[in-house]
Amino acid sequence: MSPVLAGVLQLLALIAALALAYRPLGDHMARVYTSTKHLRVEKWMYKATGADPDAEMRWTAYLRGVLAFSAAGVLFLYLLQRLQGSLPGSLGFRSIDPDQAFNTAASFVANTNWQSYSGEQAMGHVVQTAGLAVQNFVSAAVGIAVAVALVRGFARSRTGELGNFWADLVRGVVRILLPISVLGALVLVACGVLQNFSGIHGVGQFLGGTQLWNGGAIATQEVIKLLGTNGGGYFNANSAHPFENPGPFSNLFEVFLILVIPFALTRTFGKMVGSVRQGYAILATMATIWLGFTALMMWTEFHHGGPAFDLAGGATEGKETRFGIGGSSIFAVATTLTSTGAVNSFHSSYTGFGGGIELLGMQLGEIAPGGVGSGLYGMLVMAVIAVFIAGLMVGRTPEYLGKKIGTREIKLAACYILITPALVLGFTAVSMALPTPKNSMLNSGAHGFSEVLYAFTSGANNNGSAFGGLSADTTWFNTTIGLAMLLGRFLPMVFVLALAGSLAGQTPIPKTAGTLRTEKPLFTGLLAGAIMIITGLTYFPALALGPLAEGLAS
Secondary structure, X not given: OOHHHHHHHHHHHHHHHHHHHHHHHHHHHHHHHHOOOOOHHHHHHHHHHOOOOOOOOXXXXXXXXXXXXXXXXXXXHHHHHHOHHXXXXXXXXXXXXXXXXXXXXXXXXXXXXXXXXXHHHOOOHHHHHHHHHHHHHHHHHHHHHHHHHHHHHHHOOOOOEOOOHHHHHHHHHHHHHHHHHHHHHHHHHHHOOOOOOOOEEEEEEEOOEEEEEXXXXXXXXXXXXXXXXXXXXXXXXXHHOXXXXXXXXXXXXXXXXXXXXXXHHHHHHHHHHOOHHHHHHHHHHHHHHHHHHHHHHHHHHXXXXXXXXXXXOOOOOOEOOOOHHHHHHHHHHHHXXXXXXXXXXXXXXXXXXXXXXXXXXXXXXXOOOOOOOHHHHHHHHHHHHHHHHHHHHHOOOOEEOOEEOOHHHHHHHHHHHHHHHHHHHHHHHHHHHOHHHHOOEOOOHHHHHHHHHHHHHHHHOOOOOOOOOEOOOOHHHHHHHHHHHHHHHHHHHHHHHHHHHHHHOOOOOOOOOOOOOOOOHHHHHHHHHHHHHHHHHHHHHHHHHOHHHHHHHO
16 A cells, blocks of 8 residues: 555545534533533532622623633642652652753643653653643633633623633533543553553663663543644653653554544534534634645645655654554644644644645644634634624625624734734744754754744643754743733733624624525634634734745755
């Protein structure tokens, strides 16, 4: 079987698995967030924390809950790392330095999981399980909760209430993420992923020395790092490490975990607003972009010119032979079009155009299908922008799902789409202007610029993957990328929740003959076009200096 055919068959199998899970998972999540009943374990959690799960919140109260919970998470994870040297199960590792502890705490709470350290050489069992793995669950649940709050804004009318953050948070963990993670961890263990609490031990003699490996609760962390679109690996090699991703089947299953909730949330959206066809329109937009990016990535990695590439059957540098070019390309697109950041190959070794595809996937806002929750609310904000553009073209007041898109709504949507590019381009420009940050670049020229651009794109978009080559464990990058991750995560949430509150307080507008049919293919094309044009106009100069220049020169 040719490598190209193998890659295509893997893609078709993945699409089939996602299609089978789409309806049942989407319907289940809709029931979770519309139910008025509480499970017994949930009641215990509410009682222990003093939360009233039945109290409705306006957008300001909902936002305070999100920010307070996340701030407490940053503080707890920071202290846990700073005290690691005194904790049991530390495997002899010292406490984490202040700048790196801040960077890691911000990273995992912001659902970014950017790692400027080698996991197997820095983090003990307590930090990995009680700190990082816990944040993998709750940060993902926060993202879903904010998306559900925006959906309620479209579904409700003449009220500013968006539900209860604490109930949405607990339900997301208990009823969605935890059950799927248990089943997924069993599958990964069956594939050969490690699950233990062993210490550091030697496994053989290599180049005159003993190779030291440490075990850990890897399968349970691996499954939620992917399911929750987190991405932080137990090992520095991340999902390229055989202890995290042993073979082709586990690789395909891990890609499935990355994509299943973001795609299924479009079904949840359709059910909650009372029109599954609206959900299908959003799904079609996401799927079109995802498939287009995957096809482009496979084409550029399989057929890039040059005698070395021809002999190897494609751009094989930096890719695991266990997965091949096809499996690596599918994984790379999935992880950069979502806020996952897990990697099973070395992104810096992709062709110039391949690296550009990875960058552009994040710069779209990671909305195709995006992170758990963040992908849906990002796409819905872009839908608001799209109907506004359509309204300008026909001279009609824009509306979406029966809600008028007025001055306040479009200002909030505009702030949402501008904040992340401002962070990415601003931090990149400053880093390139100062002498010290440039010393962290392994390469010069276009590729070196791409290393810095990729780092801040990954951080501000809450992706967490690294291009490679950039020595990011410095005070400058730990601090600036940490700030980019926090601001890139929580500032957009402010605008999303404010938009949700504004929509929920409106009176529905009845449909007329001039109403834009947002469930039709025409709107899907308009939405996809608006996303690509807005992103292209925003990032094209930076992309031209980096991956495009490198790709044209090769």
